[in-house]
Structures are given as C-alpha cells and as structure tokens.
Amino acid sequence: MSDALPTESAKTRQMVVNGTTVPFADATVHLMSPAMRYGLNVFEGLRGYWNDDERQLYIFRLQEHLERFDQSIRLLRFKAEFRMDAIADATLGLLRADNHRANCHIRTTAYLDGIGEHHVTGPVSWMVYAGPRPRGKKVESGIAAHVSTWRRMSDNALPPRIKCGANYANARLARFQAQIDGYDDAIMLNDEGKVGEGPGACIFIVRKNKLITPSVTSGILESITRDTILTLAQDRGISIEERAVDRTELYASDEAFFAGSAAEVLPIISIDRLPVGSGAVGPVTSLLQKDYFDAVEGRGNLEKSWLTPVWNT
Ligand SMILES: Cc1ncc(COP(=O)(O)O)c(C=O)c1O
Incomplete structure (x- = not known):
C-alpha cells in the first residue's frame, strides 16, 4: 500500500503557505523548527471529487475537516493566529489556480515553525497542497x-x-x-x-x-x-x-x-x-x-x- 506522492507531478504544482501561493519547491521549513525536530504538526487529508455530469469538483466535508483541524490545533496548544475561513479560502483558491478538474487529494497542515523546543506555542505556519491520489487498488477486491x-x-x-x-x-x-x-x-x-x-x-x-x-x-x-x-x-x-x-x-x-x-x-x-x-x-x-x-x-x-x-x- 504505497502512498508515495507522485513526485514529478507534485513538483509542477503550487502550494499555499500562510496564505501566499508559492511554487512547490519554495514550500520549505527550517531543519531546526519544532515541526521538523519533534514532528509538531497537525493535519487533515481531504478528497476532492470530480462530477463529470455537472462539470464540478466537490470537496467532501470541508467544514468538518476544518473543525477537526481547529480542534487538533487547540488540543496540541498551538497558538495559531489564523482562522479556519482563511484555510477554506486558500483551499478553494489553490484548486482554482491549479485548474483542478479531476479527483484530487488535499493536504492541510499547521506546524510549529521558526526555531524552538517542543514546548513553544508558535509561530504556527500552515500550508495547503492538492494533487492527484488514485483510488486504492484493492477497493473492489478487498x-x-x-x-x-x-x-x-x-x-x-x-x-x-x-x-x-x-x-x-x-x-x-x-x-x-x-x-x-x-x-x-x-x-x-x-x-x-x-x-x-x-x-x-x-x-x-x-x-x-x-x-x-x-x-x-x-x-x-x-x-x-x-x-x-x-x-x-x-x-x-x-x-x-x-x-x-x-x-x-x-x-x-x-x-x-x-x-x-x-x-x-x-x-x-x-x-x-x-x-x-x-x-x-x-x-x-x-x-x-x-x-x-x-x-x-x-x-x-x-x-x-x-x-x-x-x-x-
Ligand atoms: C488513524 C486514522 N484513523 C481514521 C482515519 C479516518 O479519518 P477520516 O475519515 O476523518 O479521514 C484516518 C484518516 O485520516 C486515520 O489516519
């Protein structure tokens, strides 16, 4: 069950980091950040589904994912300065900017940025990525x-x-x-x-x-x-x-x-x-x-x- 990102196509994409759209290669974090050293991040994985009859891409249960994201941020005592509305807007903006008209998988992560130990509360950065993720091969056979x-x-x-x-x-x-x-x-x-x-x-x-x-x-x-x-x-x-x-x-x-x-x-x-x-x-x-x-x-x-x-x- 390999869940590797399709790296080559990912490289051509954009991401949103703290509200700014940046090329994939520029979405980086410092090696000394708590996110990197202690795995201090919270995330959501959502899917977007393309409905060909309606020529529409639907994000499934975006609101509920953002509510859980917010809860994870609070429970892990991250002091986030951003609101969930900004994440929702960024997600829609990214999908539109990248012209997503096929099924996709969306990653939303908030992480302890900067340089600090595991007990710091910030700065908290966030990012959104969207890219292809095929349906699991055994979804029919089990x-x-x-x-x-x-x-x-x-x-x-x-x-x-x-x-x-x-x-x-x-x-x-x-x-x-x-x-x-x-x-x-x-x-x-x-x-x-x-x-x-x-x-x-x-x-x-x-x-x-x-x-x-x-x-x-x-x-x-x-x-x-x-x-x-x-x-x-x-x-x-x-x-x-x-x-x-x-x-x-x-x-x-x-x-x-x-x-x-x-x-x-x-x-x-x-x-x-x-x-x-x-x-x-x-x-x-x-x-x-x-x-x-x-x-x-x-x-x-x-x-x-x-x-x-x-x-x-
Ligand atoms: C450990 C674990 N349990 C359950 C789930 C299913 O959660 P959800 O239906 O919200 O994607 C996931 C998927 O993210 C998971 O990683």
Missing part, C-alpha cells in the same frame, strides 16, 4: 489484514483524537509489521485490548446484520468517514452499534471494512488469514461503498450539504 502486536497509543499518552503527524510513527510501526508479515494492512487494538482502528482508517464490522464500529471513546481518531458511513447506514435502515469491540468479534464477523478519507470504503476479506464471512466482499459493505461513492461524487438525489463546490457553474 484486503488481507492482521491484528497488530503494536497497540494504538492511548488517549492518556498521545491522543489519536488529535490528528498530529507524530501519531503516525505508531501507525508506521503497525503498517510495516503487517506488510513484512505478508498482509496488506493492520488492525490495531487500543490500550485496553479492544479493537481500535487501522493505521490510517477507522474500522467497521458486520455481525448478524448489525453494523458495528468502536465508539469514539475507544482511543481512535474521530473519523469523518466513520460519521458519514453511520449516517448512510442509518438512511438505509441498517442497525448500528457504536461500542467496545472484542478482538474475537473480528474473526466472528460476517463482513469488515476500513473507512477513511484516503482509504474510502476498503473491504477486509481476511483477518489473520481467517476469511471474513465467505471471504468475499459482503453485501452490506458493497451497498455502503456504493452509497459512499455516490455521496462523495454528488450523484443521485443525495443531499449535497457535505459537498463544497469549487467551480461557479
């Missing part, structure tokens, strides 16, 4: 996951609720272990040994026609896709449980999938080499995946309050 021996950090140590770069050292350990051991990705248990999330996505299982996902107090990121899936499932009349999930429920599940802005809806067809259900992508997963793609791409009669249009049509 992936093989395992339960990692690496635990997700607890809310009392390095809270997953804060979407900060440093948290991804933990995610990295789990993903590498999974891949070295021959799996596509990892499922991480939380500090209490209950199911937490993946290195870069939240997790759902289906058991006996119920859609089950760890509660937001399970030491996980408050995923926006998780909220989206729960809403879509509710609209379908699927019964939902948000609660602590045992490890063995993973093995006993009929279906399982990861969900996240980057991962989208990614079926899990085996866990620790045990087939999930029949070992094929299940009906609830397929239905919710279809609903998710319809929602993000602004198709059908779904209401569009989650979508921010980029172009004035």
Whole structure:
C-alpha cells in the first residue's frame, strides 16, 4: 500500500503557505523548527471529487475537516493566529489556480515553525497542497489484514483524537509489521485490548446484520468517514452499534471494512488469514461503498450539504 506522492507531478504544482501561493519547491521549513525536530504538526487529508455530469469538483466535508483541524490545533496548544475561513479560502483558491478538474487529494497542515523546543506555542505556519491520489487498488477486491502486536497509543499518552503527524510513527510501526508479515494492512487494538482502528482508517464490522464500529471513546481518531458511513447506514435502515469491540468479534464477523478519507470504503476479506464471512466482499459493505461513492461524487438525489463546490457553474 504505497502512498508515495507522485513526485514529478507534485513538483509542477503550487502550494499555499500562510496564505501566499508559492511554487512547490519554495514550500520549505527550517531543519531546526519544532515541526521538523519533534514532528509538531497537525493535519487533515481531504478528497476532492470530480462530477463529470455537472462539470464540478466537490470537496467532501470541508467544514468538518476544518473543525477537526481547529480542534487538533487547540488540543496540541498551538497558538495559531489564523482562522479556519482563511484555510477554506486558500483551499478553494489553490484548486482554482491549479485548474483542478479531476479527483484530487488535499493536504492541510499547521506546524510549529521558526526555531524552538517542543514546548513553544508558535509561530504556527500552515500550508495547503492538492494533487492527484488514485483510488486504492484493492477497493473492489478487498484486503488481507492482521491484528497488530503494536497497540494504538492511548488517549492518556498521545491522543489519536488529535490528528498530529507524530501519531503516525505508531501507525508506521503497525503498517510495516503487517506488510513484512505478508498482509496488506493492520488492525490495531487500543490500550485496553479492544479493537481500535487501522493505521490510517477507522474500522467497521458486520455481525448478524448489525453494523458495528468502536465508539469514539475507544482511543481512535474521530473519523469523518466513520460519521458519514453511520449516517448512510442509518438512511438505509441498517442497525448500528457504536461500542467496545472484542478482538474475537473480528474473526466472528460476517463482513469488515476500513473507512477513511484516503482509504474510502476498503473491504477486509481476511483477518489473520481467517476469511471474513465467505471471504468475499459482503453485501452490506458493497451497498455502503456504493452509497459512499455516490455521496462523495454528488450523484443521485443525495443531499449535497457535505459537498463544497469549487467551480461557479
Ligand atoms: C488513524 C486514522 N484513523 C481514521 C482515519 C479516518 O479519518 P477520516 O475519515 O476523518 O479521514 C484516518 C484518516 O485520516 C486515520 O489516519
């Protein structure tokens, strides 16, 4: 599961740094900055979806991403001088300036700039990048996951609720272990040994026609896709449980999938080499995946309050 940026095309792009549009090569940070030395940054990853019928690019749940971004900034005690409106404007401005008329992935990061130790509160800089990011190759066929021996950090140590770069050292350990051991990705248990999330996505299982996902107090990121899936499932009349999930429920599940802005809806067809259900992508997963793609791409009669249009049509 390589998530490398397409470097050559990235180099031709522009970025917004502290409200100014600059060439990709000029978007740099000092080696002595707390962002660099301690990984002191918070970020969001969003997707833009191109709707060809409407000739429109939609940013999916921009408002909710910015609310979480703001929360991460506050919880990590960054003293930011900017407002979320400026980030929203910069995001739209960048997509327009770069003439984005295809699916894209947007990175929004706030970081401790300047030169300082890990306890400084500023200066806080921010940047926005947008570039291509293809859909995962296994989004249709599904992936093989395992339960990692690496635990997700607890809310009392390095809270997953804060979407900060440093948290991804933990995610990295789990993903590498999974891949070295021959799996596509990892499922991480939380500090209490209950199911937490993946290195870069939240997790759902289906058991006996119920859609089950760890509660937001399970030491996980408050995923926006998780909220989206729960809403879509509710609209379908699927019964939902948000609660602590045992490890063995993973093995006993009929279906399982990861969900996240980057991962989208990614079926899990085996866990620790045990087939999930029949070992094929299940009906609830397929239905919710279809609903998710319809929602993000602004198709059908779904209401569009989650979508921010980029172009004035
Ligand atoms: C650790 C982790 N959990 C869950 C998610 C899913 O969050 P969201 O749906 O807000 O993208 C992500 C994706 O960013 C993540 O990195």
